[in-house]
Amino acid sequence: MSSSQRRPGVVPGRLDPADYAAAFADCAPPLDPHRARVAADRCYFCHDAPCTAACPTGIDIPLFIRQIATGTPEAAARTILSANILGGTCARVCPTEVLCEGNCVRVAAGEAPVEIGLLQRFATDRAMAAPQPFTRAAATGRRIAVVGAGPAGLACAHRLAMLGHEVTIHEARPRPGGLNEYGLAAYKMVDDFAAREIDWLMGIGGITIEHGRVLGADLNLADLRDGFDAVFLGLGLGGTNALDCPGADLAEPATDFIARLRQADDLSEVPVGRRVVVIGGGMTAIDAAVQARLLGAEDVAIVYRRDRDAMPASEHEQDHATSAGVRIVECAAPKALARTDAGIAVAFAYTEAGPDGLVVTDETFTLTADQVFTAIGQTLLPPEGFETQRGRIAIGPAGRTSVPGVWAGGDCAQGGEELTVTAVAQGRDAALDIHASLQG
Amino acid sequence: MANLASEFLGIRSPNPFWLASAPPTDKEYNVRRAFEAGWGGVVWKTLGLDGAPVVNVSGPRYGAIYGPDRRLIGLNNIELITDRPLDVNLREIKAVKRDYPDRALVVSLMVPCDEDSWKFILRQVEETGADGVELNFGCPHGMAERGMGSAVGQVPEYIEMVTRWVKQNSRMPCIVKLTPNITDIRRPAEAARRGGADAVSLINTINSITSVDLDLFAPEPTIDGKGTHGGYCGPAVKPIALNMVAEIARNPETRGLPISGIGGVSTWRDAAEFMALGASNVQVCTAVMTYGFKIVEEMISGLSDYLDAKGLESPAQIVGRAVPNVTDWQYLNLNYTTKAVIDQDSCIKCGRCHIACEDTSHQAIAIGPDRTFVVKDEDCVACNLCVDVCPVEGCITMKELPEGSVDPRTGKVVGPYGNWTTHPNNPMAAEPAE
Incomplete structure (x- = not known):
């Protein structure tokens, strides 16, 4: 352990500069x-x-x-x-x-x-060492708007381009890719893979990406419906769930930390606490905790309110975290966060599974951290006018929403499962349905 | 513990595992290492006439066929007989035999088809103290183009003639090595016996092209853009060799003629199988060329343990034990009826049995709910394909229907033994005895 690992507070450069590359190397190296x-x-x-x-x-x-x-x-x-x-x-x-x-x-x-x-x-x-292998069908003259350059939007756009349509992707952030670019763990997407894959995918032609375009701000649905033959929404989930306890503002969404890390040109400039607490039990919690360790945090704990079997993160992911030196504390719910001289004191209460759901017990403990992340789910800020289902845009089998001419897929849509692969499937299937409806 | 000591044509060796005439037995250095490793005997790599030695290619001599993980399952070679001077080989043979009197040392020979050539070489070999000679009538490449090797082995009259010369001009035991590149292995074996051979050894290598370089459009191994057929050997040829050994063992004209079994012998089990089909000993080559001489330790322990488990004392006791059970198709029991049974507990639901049966056989395996695969007895002809393609050992087995029960496929009662020779559908059927 280097002495910089023991430096108090939230500071950058906990590792020797030469050690970052090894720490964030490909977690599953390719086969020869x-x-x-x-x-x-x-x-x-x-x-x-x-x-x-x-x-x-x-x-x-x-x-x-x-x-x-x-x-x-x-x-x-x-x-x-x-x-x-x-x-x-x-x-x-x-x-x-x-x-x-x-x-x-x-x-x-x-x-x-x-x-x-x-x-x-x-x-x-x-x-991917060669140009993308697909060709475009004869131009249809149809134009489709895709909102969001994440996996769903990109898969939809590529399939539409293959079918001969012209696609404009409207993306809020400065770089395309959505969670591929901003949300996935760095050690899974080494060498700027998300950006390289998108460059390769765009090689099919017929797809334009306009950045800085935010639906509801400088972009509205009525204009898209007027200006294009069809609209696909692949918005992702814009909001994050916050803790519902005193001192909740002392915690930061884990997604912000991951995005900061993914976008850093130099990982040694990304600050991280000596002691880090991550509240949650999904993939985002794992990714945040492991990367905090890799940045040199001395003590990282994931605290989840149910037991490990109930964690949304798979056993494989949990093992990955524990082998990286992350401690997993199960069956504990946050009660309050408070700033103290020693850092942020996070009070937890143990929970028990009862017949009517989780019961918070009177038994408590406190973890003191320099940095507290929340990874307790993200929420959709749904555009107006859509039917929703459990907080997501309601869709039919091929992604049709309640609004005519508008399809949706990925995390913003019902059944999204918050997986890249599901988003791709939904984007692709919506493209096929858009194509069929335009042909009809 | 079983005693593996072996006697073949009066030649004694501490075990029945010999090295075949091939690169591993080309010179003293290798053969001494083989004997130190525990091999019971060797057949020294084929000697030719005195004079300018043969010349080998200086490019690749071998081509390979691989199983998963580059496991060598077939090897092809275009190497010729020894390319070292005759006197060097003879001197080394003498020295090795002197130092290892308990090991078998047989010398392989290949000279032109004239009696003087054979007289000459036999006299030279006798002076070394070698235990016997093996006549190489098998090599399919290079030497065959010069009228030797398989060019002799493919003409029974030549085999008989040369064998007779050898027996007339030498007191040494004579083994005739047969080529498999013929239509009926029994004919050359019969010719060898007529010529007075003491034994046959088989198989030599099989004419083959291992693969084609699809950039050069040339066979492999490729020598400067060209290739030629070579001799195929290794585990892949074992089934062909087993059949040929069995054919000779059960042929009335050659029954009792000692056999040295060759062809893909890699393990003790392979050796035991050859012996069960009539080989008195075995010769090994590709397995040692793949793994080195040490494998003989496994062969010794394996055969010994097997004999112990069977309550036998000597390998000789298994020689030929399977021969009575090798028969013609027409004598197989056509009333013997089995059905495939899938053990649902060990089934991993890969579906290979289903698709193999559905696409290529008798549509006798149904997919039930939750990918449960079940044999339809009314359609199962017991072909065994499902057993063969199932990746789980023992998951699918063939269950015999007892005599007197009804076969759901035919609706007929399973009868007692009955074969084609008396079957009503056979127009040539013999009249059933009264």
């Missing part, structure tokens, strides 16, 4: 061709494969693995990308342990699953 061949050989080429059924984008996994095994990774990549144009990101960030790999029949056989995520990365990495 031989390892890929060996990994591919393990696939049984199942009939009606459970892995494919478990993939929200329905990638034909046995086929692409067989294409790798026979020495044609480019063909494998086309199989992947024709279902999921962001297959490169998904190969890196999908919770494969609960999706494709979690359903691999090898697991039922008591073995490790086929390394589908790494194989998908092997293929897509090779495809």
Whole structure:
């Protein structure tokens, strides 16, 4: 441990400058061709494969693995990308342990699953060394507005461009990518992967991105509906849930911390506390906690109000956090935050699962931290005029909203699951439905 | 503990595991290492006539076929017989035999088809004290173009003629090594016996092109843009070799002719299988070229443990034990009826049995709710394809229907033994005995 790790407060540069690259290196390094061949050989080429059924984008996994095994990774990549144009990101960030790999029949056989995520990365990495492989159909003369350059919007735009339409993406932030760019852990998306993937994807042509365009501010839905043949909303979730306890303003949304870290040109300039508390139990909590440790925080704790089995973050993600030195405190709910001479004192009460839900007990403890992050979910600031379902824009099977001519997908829409791969599926399917409706 | 000591044509060796005539037995250095490692015997790499030695290519000699993880399952070679001077080989053979009197040392020979050439070489070999000779009538590449190797092995009359010369001009035991590149392995074996051979050894390598370089459009191994067929060997050829050994073992014309089994022997189990089909010992090559000589330790412990478990004392007791069970198709029991049974507890629901049966066989495996795969007995012909493609060992088994029960597929009662020779559908059927 370096002495700078023990410096009090929230400060940058806790590591030696040379150590940041290693700390934030690829958490799952790519397969070399031989390892890929060996990994591919393990696939049984199942009939009606459970892995494919478990993939929200329905990638034909046995086929692409067989294409790798026979020495044609480019063909494998086309199989992947024709279902999921962001297959490169998904190969890196999908919770494969609960999706494709979690359903691999090898697991039922008591073995490790086929390394589908790494194989998908092997293929897509090779495809991304060349221009994106898809061509556009004859121009239709139709123009579609996409709001949000996140995974849903990008997948929708690419598919629409393939089908011959012209697409304008309206994006609020200065860089495209949405959570791929601002929200995913740095060690999963090394070497500016999100931006590189978007540059590659845009190679299809017919897609324009306008930045600094915020729906409800300088952009309104009525104008989009008037000016375009169809509108797709891939807004993501703009708001974050705040704690409902005294001193809540002493905590910062974990998403802000992650975005700051992802956008930093130099990680040694990102301040982090010596002691960090992350409140929550999902992927965002894991990503914030692990990255706080990697930045050199000495003591990082995730505190979750239910037990570990109930955490939205998978067991694999939890193990990743604990192996990075993060402590997971379960069954504790925050009661109050207060600034003291020693830092921010966060008082927690233990909880118990009761027949009518979680019961907060009288037994309490206090963690003192320099930095407190909240990762207790994000909320949609829904545009006016849409029917909603559990706080999300209500959609039909192909993404149609209650407003004619407007489709939606990704985290802002019902069924979004807050996964990149689901957003891609919804964006792609909405594009196909938009196309069908325009043809009709 | 079983005693693995072996005697083949009166040649004694501490175990029945010999190294075949090939690169591993080309010179004293290798053979001494093999004997130190525990090999029971060697067949020294083929000697040719005196004079200018043969010349090998200086590019790749081998091509390979791989299984997963580059596991070598087939090897092809275009190497010729020894390219070292005859006198050097003879001197080394003599020295090695002197130092390892308890090991078998047989010398492989290949000279032109004239009696004087054979007389000459046999006299030279006898002076080394070697235990016997093996006539290389098998090599399919290079030497065959010069009228030797498989060019002799493919003509039974030549085999008989040369074998007779050898027996007339030498007191040494004579093994005739057969090429598999023929239509019926029994004919050359019969010719060898007629010529007086003491034994046959088989198989030599199989004509093959391992692969084609799709950039050069040339066969591999590629020598300056060209390739030629080589001899295929290794685990991939074992089934072909087993059949040929069995054919000779059960052929009335060659029954009792000692056999040295060759062809993909890699483990004790392979060796035991060859022996069960009639081989008195085995010769190994590709496995040691892949892993080195040390594998003989596994072969010794494995065969020994197997014999112990069976309550046997010597490998000789398993030689030929499976031969009576190798028969012609027409004698198979057509009333023997089995059905595939899928063990639902060990099934991992990959669906390979279903798709194999559905697409390519008899549509006899149904998908039930929650990917449950169930055999439809009324459609199952017991072909065994599902067993063969299932990745889980023991998950699908074939269950025999007892005599007297009804086969749901045919609606007929399972009868006692009955074969094609008496089957009503056979126009040539023999009249059932009264």
